[in-house]
Amino acid sequence: MLPIILYDIPSKAPNSISAPNPAKTRFCLGYKGLPYTTVWVEFEDIPMTMKCKVGASTTEGGRYTLPVIKDPNTGSVVADSLAIAEYLDKNYPEKPIIPRGANVLIGLFEPAYCSVAFRKAVKLLLTKTLEILNDSSREYFIQTRLERHGETRWEAMSEANVQ
Numbered sequence: 001m002l003p004i005i006l007y008d009i010p011s012k013a014p015n016s017i018s019a020p021n022p023a024k025t026r027f028c029l030g031y032k033g034l035p036y037t038t039v040w041v042e043f044e045d046i047p048m049t050m051k052c053k054v055g056a057s058t059t060e061g062g063r064y065t066l067p068v069i070k071d072p073n074t075g076s077v078v079a080d081s082l083a084i085a086e087y088l089d090k091n092y093p094e095k096p097i098i099p100r101g102a103n104v105l106i107g108l109f110e111p112a113y114c115s116v117a118f119r120k121a122v123k124l125l126l127t128k129t130l131e132i133l134n135d136s137s138r139e140y141f142i143q144t145r146l147e148r149h150g151e152t153r154w155e156a157m158s159e160a161n162v163q
Helices: 020-032 043-054 081-091 103-132 135-149 154-162
Strands: 004-008 036-040 068-071 076-079
Touching: 004 020, 004 043, 020 036, 020 081, 043 068, 043 135, 068 081, 076 081, 081 103, 103 135, 103 154, 135 154
Parallel strands: 004 036
Antiparallel strands: 004 068, 068 076
16 A cells, blocks of 8 residues: 655644644544655645645635645545545545544534634634744745734734733
8 A cells, every 4th residue: 555645734843743634634544554654835835736736626715725635546635634534434444533424413513613612712823833833934824814814913813812
């Protein structure tokens, strides 16, 4: 079996994973005992790399995001941590990640969680993520997150956490 390729985001923190969604995929691959290699992609390189070099689809919201896996055993390219977990269960059914019949529940839980709990923590998580990002990704990360959250100053993201 050829190793699956996992596209992930590097950080300057030693022995640390900076992005939570690729970490979920890394966990799934490890849990299933599937061989994989990691290709590190800086934030500003994600759209071009995924579109032109990997052939990944955009995820919800029409953006190129990570994680993405490329499976040389099937020729598949899959984006989004939940879609990847479902793909791995379908193609490598030993040690299921998602219990049988739970896909609908997970599909309902994730948007509800994101709109309530995650929304309150997202700005704190973003400011902490910025601290460990490689310097080459900082400006792109700031610009895209400000646009996504309707802010004009990064300080506004941090100030919201104090209140």
